[in-house]
Amino acid sequence: MHRIYLDNNATTPVLPEVFEAMRPYFGEQFGNASSIHHHGQQTRAAVEDARESVAALLGCRASEIVFTSGGTEADNLAISGLVAAGDHVITSSIEHHAVLHACKHLEEIGCEVTYLPVDGRSQVDPDDVRRALRPNTKLISVMMANNETGMLQPVDEVGRIAAEAGVCFHTDAVQAAAKTAIDVKRIGCTALSISGHKIHAPQGVGALYVKKGTQIRPLFYGGRHERSRRAGTENVPGIVGLGKAARLAKDALDRGEDKKMAAMRDRLQQGILAQVEESGVNGDGAARVPNTTNIHFDHIDGEAMVIALDLKGLAVSTGAACSSGANEPSHVLVAMGLRPDQARASIRFSLGKQTVAEDIELALALVPETVARLREISPRYKKLAVSS
Amino acid sequence: MSGGVDSSTVAAMLRAEGHTVIGLTMQLWNQRRMAGREGMPESVQGRCCSLDDVYDARRVAQQIGIPYYVVNHEERFERDVVRPFVEEYLSGRTPIPCSLCNNHLKFDQLLIVAQQIGADCVATGHYARVAYDEARGRWLLKRPADLSKDQTYFLFGLTQEQLSRTIFPLGDMTKPEVRELARQHGLALAEKPDSQEICFVPGGDYKRFIDAYLAEQGEALPDTAGDLVTTSGEVIGEHSGIHNFTVGQRKGLGVATGSPLYVIQISGANKQVVVGDAENLYSRTLRARRVNLISIDDLHEPMRVAVKIRHRHEPAAALIERTASDEILVTFDEPQRAITPGQAAVFYDSNIVVGGGWIA
Numbered sequence: 001m002h003r004i005y006l007d008n009n010a011t012t013p014v015l016p017e018v019f020e021a022m023r024p025y026f027g028e029q030f031g032n033a034s035s036i037h038h039h040g041q042q043t044r045a046a047v048e049d050a051r052e053s054v055a056a057l058l059g060c061r062a063s064e065i066v067f068t069s070g071g072t073e074a075d076n077l078a079i080s081g082l083v084a085a086g087d088h089v090i091t092s093s094i095e096h097h098a099v100l101h102a103c104k105h106l107e108e109i110g111c112e113v114t115y116l117p118v119d120g121r122s123q124v125d126p127d128d129v130r131r132a133l134r135p136n137t138k139l140i141s142v143m144m145a146n147n148e149t150g151m152l153q154p155v156d157e158v159g160r161i162a163a164e165a166g167v168c169f170h171t172d173a174v175q176a177a178a179k180t181a182i183d184v185k186r187i188g189c190t191a192l193s194i195s196g197h198k199i200h201a202p203q204g205v206g207a208l209y210v211k212k213g214t215q216i217r218p219l220f221y222g223g224r225h226e227r228s229r230r231a232g233t234e235n236v237p238g239i240v241g242l243g244k245a246a247r248l249a250k251d252a253l254d255r256g257e258d259k260k261m262a263a264m265r266d267r268l269q270q271g272i273l274a275q276v277e278e279s280g281v282n283g284d285g286a287a288r289v290p291n292t293t294n295i296h297f298d299h300i301d302g303e304a305m306v307i308a309l310d311l312k313g314l315a316v317s318t319g320a321a322c323s324s325g326a327n328e329p330s331h332v333l334v335a336m337g338l339r340p341d342q343a344r345a346s347i348r349f350s351l352g353k354q355t356v357a358e359d360i361e362l363a364l365a366l367v368p369e370t371v372a373r374l375r376e377i378s379p380r381y382k383k384l385a386v387s388s
Numbered sequence: 389m390s391g392g393v394d395s396s397t398v399a400a401m402l403r404a405e406g407h408t409v410i411g412l413t414m415q416l417w418n419q420r421r422m423a424g425r426e427g428m429p430e431s432v433q434g435r436c437c438s439l440d441d442v443y444d445a446r447r448v449a450q451q452i453g454i455p456y457y458v459v460n461h462e463e464r465f466e467r468d469v470v471r472p473f474v475e476e477y478l479s480g481r482t483p484i485p486c487s488l489c490n491n492h493l494k495f496d497q498l499l500i501v502a503q504q505i506g507a508d509c510v511a512t513g514h515y516a517r518v519a520y521d522e523a524r525g526r527w528l529l530k531r532p533a534d535l536s537k538d539q540t541y542f543l544f545g546l547t548q549e550q551l552s553r554t555i556f557p558l559g560d561m562t563k564p565e566v567r568e569l570a571r572q573h574g575l576a577l578a579e580k581p582d583s584q585e586i587c588f589v590p591g592g593d594y595k596r597f598i599d600a601y602l603a604e605q606g607e608a609l610p611d612t613a614g615d616l617v618t619t620s621g622e623v624i625g626e627h628s629g630i631h632n633f634t635v636g637q638r639k640g641l642g643v644a645t646g647s648p649l650y651v652i653q654i655s656g657a658n659k660q661v662v663v664g665d666a667e668n669l670y671s672r673t674l675r676a677r678r679v680n681l682i683s684i685d686d687l688h689e690p691m692r693v694a695v696k697i698r699h700r701h702e703p704a705a706a707l708i709e710r711t712a713s714d715e716i717l718v719t720f721d722e723p724q725r726a727i728t729p730g731q732a733a734v735f736y737d738s739n740i741v742v743g744g745g746w747i748a
Contacts, residue, residue, distance in 0.1 A: 304504040307457045311410065311505055377503045 003313045004359045006268075008198075008352035009147050009175060009292060010317055014241065015200040015353065021244035022202070025237040033234050034225065043236045050243025054207050057246040058192060059183035066208045066229045067239050071174040071195030072098040073219065074208035077230065078170040078191040079103065079141060081216035085110035087138035092116045092124045092153070093335040095143050099172055100331075103141070112136075121286035122149050122336045126157040133161075139168045144192075145176035148319045148332040148348055149283045150292025152180065159188030168214070174198055174206075178249035179258060179289040184209055191216075196238060200353055201245035205238030252353070262290035265351055268360045269293045275368040282333055282346055291351040294333075296342045299381035300374040305347055308374065314366050317348050389413050389448065389456070391441030393580050394513025396448040397566050398557045400573040402511055403452045410507055411449035411456035413442055414498060416465040416489070417588040425603065427596035444577050451575070461497050468492035470588060474598050477631040478610055480654035481730025484542065484699075485586055491545035499553055509553040514539045517559035518551050521683075527551035529682050529741040534562040541699050544734045544744030545680045595632055614659030616643060619652060619668050627661045630654050636669060636726030654729075670723035676716045676733040676745030683742045687716060693735040693742055695720065697727055703736050716745055 005013075014022075025046065031039025033047045051062040058065075068074045075098040083089055083106055091103050093115045103113045114132045116124050124142055140162050144155050155171050162169035168190040173182055178199035184192055191214070196205035210216050210229065222231030252258070273279055278298040297305065302318040309316055319330040329343035338346070349363070375381040389395045389411045403409045419438045422428045442458060449456030469488045476483035494512065502510045515537035517530040527548050531538050546554070558566055563582075570578035585592040602609050612629040625643045627633065632640070637651040641663060650669055653662040674697070681687065687710045694703030695718050705721040718733055727747060734744035 301504070303459060304501055307410075307459070307501075308505045310457075311455060373506070374504050377500060379500075 001313045002362070003315065004362050005315045006349045006351060006355070006359070006363060007315045007317050008355070009150075009348060009350035011197045011203060012200045012352045013354055014202050015245065015248065017248060018201055018241045018244045022237040022241040025240050029236075033236060034223065043234075046240050046243075047234055047236060050239045050246075053243040053247040053250075054194070057177065057182065057250045058194070058209050059185055060209050061212065063227070064184075064209050064212055066210055066226045067234060067242070068206045068208055068230060069204055069235070070206040071096075071172070071193050071198070072206075074174075074193035074195070074206045075099050075141075075170075075172055076102050077208050077216065077219050078193060078210075079106065079139065080219060081229075082139050082168045082170065082191065082214070083111055084138075086136060088112045088114070088134045088136045089139045089141065090114045090116065090129060090132045090137060091141045092118060092143065094118050094122055094146055094148075094332040095141065096147055096172055096174065099141055099143070116142075118335050120337050121283045122146055122151040122332065123286060124153055124158070126154055126161060129158050129161050133165050133167070137165065137167050139170060139190075141170040141172070143175075144171045144173040144182070144187075145179065145289045145292075146332060147175045148330055149294045149336075150175065150288040150350070151283050152176070152287045152289065155187050155189070159186075162190075163188050175292075176289060178245070178253070179261075179291055181253055184211070190214055196242040196245065199242075199245045199249055201241040202238050205235055205242045207242065258290045261351055261353075261355075264355060264357060264360055265291055265293055265349075267357075268349060268351075268363060269295065271360070271364040272367055275364070276371050279371070282338065283336055292348065293350075294346055294348045296338065296346040297371050297374075298342060298345055299378050300345050300371060301378075302345050302347055305345075305370060305374060308370050309366060312366050312370070314363055318344075318346065319348060389445040390513070390583075391444035391448075391577070392513065392583060393567060393570050393575075393577055394515075394558060396445065396513075396575055396577060397570045397573065398511050398513045399448060399454065400452050400575060401557055401569065403454055404573070409452075409454045409511075410505065411445065411454050412498065412501065413445045413456075413458045414465075414493060415442070415458050415460045416462060416493060417470070418462060419588075419590075421604065422590065422597065422600045425600040427593070428600045429590050444580070448575060448577070452573070459498075459501055461493055464497055465489070465493055470601070473586075473594075474601055476730050477594065477598060478612060480612075480630040480633075480656035482634045482728045483730045484732055485588075486542045487545060487732055490542055495543075495546055495550045495554060499550060502553070509555055511555045511557055513558055514543065514556050515558055515563075516540045516543055516556045518554055518556055520552075524683065526683060526685070530559070531736070531739040531741070532556070532559045532561075537563050540736075540741050541696055541732065541734050541744075544682070544732060544741060546682065547680070548682075551682070598631060612656075612659055614661070616641065616661050616663060619662060619664040624663070630656060630659055630661060633661050635728040650726075669725050671727055672720050672723045674718045674727045674733055675711070675748045676718060677714055677748045679714060679716050679743060679745035681743035683737065683740050686710075687743075691735075691737075691742070693737055696734045696736065697724060697747065698731050703734075706735075708735055708742075715748075 029042050031043040033044040051065045054065050055062040079102040107113050116128045118124055142153050142158050145152050159169050170191040171189050172193045174195040177194040190211045192209040194207050197203040218229055220231045225231055282294040329340045333343035446456055469485050473483045473485045515532040516539050519528050521528050531540050567578050589597045615623045616625040616627045617623050633651050635651055649663045652664045652668045690707050690709040693708055695706040696703045707719045708716050711717045729747050731747050732744050733747050735742040
């Protein structure tokens, strides 16, 4: 079966160039980057090259990059590492669970957390951030781009508010990195998370930008790796892959390839909306990353739609992969004001660098007929058809 | 696919026969919900819908090379199975959640999912047989080859439409044969023990489950305490709540008398538990309501059948006749012990399921 993959917000394939860059570090270049000898020096150089590439993508110094096992660890390191019992934290209600559940844990250990609402375009209101500030506020954590809708948050404004108030600002940029330009200075953040496998590097590697001079408590204790911010022998092949992917991403953004990606996404979105009645873009009109669209197909069950499309070779999702098998409708879509049945009838399409125009055309052939069949069977849809 | 031997073997069999098979597990209940609540076990390992069972089902699907998905129907399950289960007990009846689950989830929601994803029919690991009868022009539900595993009692609610899209590949096999086939297919769970109890009631203690469920819902346990009375109406004591009793129960009545006492009847209306001697437990008639007929389209005249009044009951000879649009009167040849409201009465014509209803 010919398979089309439009679930790149869940994970992306490792690009061939990235894989090639990593290959020596599974074999001849095997040294421990902390070793004094030749072997260690070789891998240390590779790790530091990668650090510079990641720093270039984010607009920071290499010394401000801490490599982690992924986006979740980066988020947890920022949140747990910057906050202590008694502190107050401000976050949004549409964060990834890596942030939300880390904040829930903070509440258990004696912190206060404010979860800000969002509007119908999944935007946090900067004024809400300002109003939520308290004397003991230590950290604001607001994501840069939402994983389910792709919507961008007003992080620059939040950054200014944080700077004025003198509190730390962390942003989860896992879904923004490589899709839109990131400049940590413009954002004015203290910490920023990225993940390797969302940008065509392998799973199991990520990074946290930590602004120079920031005291951050590590999650693990051990050797003095990563300037004592993250103990444990470096995942050298993964880090090399992340570095290569970051460099490729920066070059692609500089060439304006994000606009080509957006054009393909728009073609998909418009094609679907033109062919399927009672469908619409969730959060329509807001600024978003170029690869994502989240569409509600009223009167269908998104879970069944994902399965039906998968059986025909099209991979999409109802939302975060981590929520699969869960009962609750997406917390993001519900926070945006969608009815639970609409949230359950929503599908996320997310493109990657490997996506080609032909994939979009094939998806456009599959989606409308699948929605039509699901609606034909849907008891809710039938009832509506009879009553209208 | 529940992650048990039966449904796993069905998947492996059908795959080996060359069918296009899609594995589905219905996530019906979050076993962690009640874990650790008062009276509930801390850990809920190895039960239906537990992470372990989903893991087992997924591993089987991977091994035999079929796509596999978990579909979540927790809301429907709670609404159509768990809630009624609790309410039936609180009304003095003894419910059968498995039948409700078959009617509302497995052969309703699951068939809808099947249709949505383009599957022709649903195959399950139930021990029963389905066949189309040309002469009657109807789909028939029949008892399986292995009568010790017969699950037709829980399937009496299936409609013609549901039966037409259902297959029970284990209907001609015995349990030992199924295990042997599982071994031949190299399934690691061939020796996994059968599940016995109600899937959402850990340890089988339904009273504790009701307490824990209502507490979780923030609802008070209704006061269903009342009098313990004899069959002649004499009050001989008090009881703690009608949901703590089931017809035929002997232990735990809290009164000491010379001869053994049994629960004869539970009256939800006046919260009375009627107790009496063993012989009081026997009766010859019952009324079945919310009837579903399978082998016949309607019961126009009285019919001789064998009737099963609980899962572990040998079908007993009886006459069934319609007494109202949705009521069938069952008159047994011999009095039957402990006819229990809330259970099902299922009618058999030799190995064919005629239909059934809920004992009023």
